[in-house]
Amino acid sequence: MALVEDLRERSPEFVGLWDRHEVAIRAVDRKTTPHPKIGEIEFDSQKLYTQNQAQALLVFTAPPGTESYDKLQLLSAIGTQRFDSAPAQGG
Numbered sequence: 001m002a003l004v005e006d007l008r009e010r011s012p013e014f015v016g017l018w019d020r021h022e023v024a025i026r027a028v029d030r031k032t033t034p035h036p037k038i039g040e041i042e043f044d045s046q047k048l049y050t051q052n053q054a055q056a057l058l059v060f061t062a063p064p065g066t067e068s069y070d071k072l073q074l075l076s077a078i079g080t081q082r083f084d085s086a087p088a089q090g091g
Helices: 002-010 012-019 067-078
Strands: 028-035 039-049 056-061
Touching: 002 012, 039 067
Parallel strands: none
Antiparallel strands: 028 039, 039 056
16 A cells, blocks of 8 residues: 555556545456357457446457457458358259
């Protein structure tokens, strides 16, 4: 707590931020989800709250240049195509 007291003495901005108690909110996290065809995708997730915190929007992103980003690009390109093996229809 000595660090907090030192910062409170030196920075009015810190005092305001600390007193709002937002420093304890964990708003960013990393999550992994499996996809049945392309494997696991790692996401950075962030919660965005309304001003009164009555509602939250959960946003998932993958950093550009990562394998997960490439997998998301692939999913956006293939859309809702099916990968099931269908028997060939005779003609």
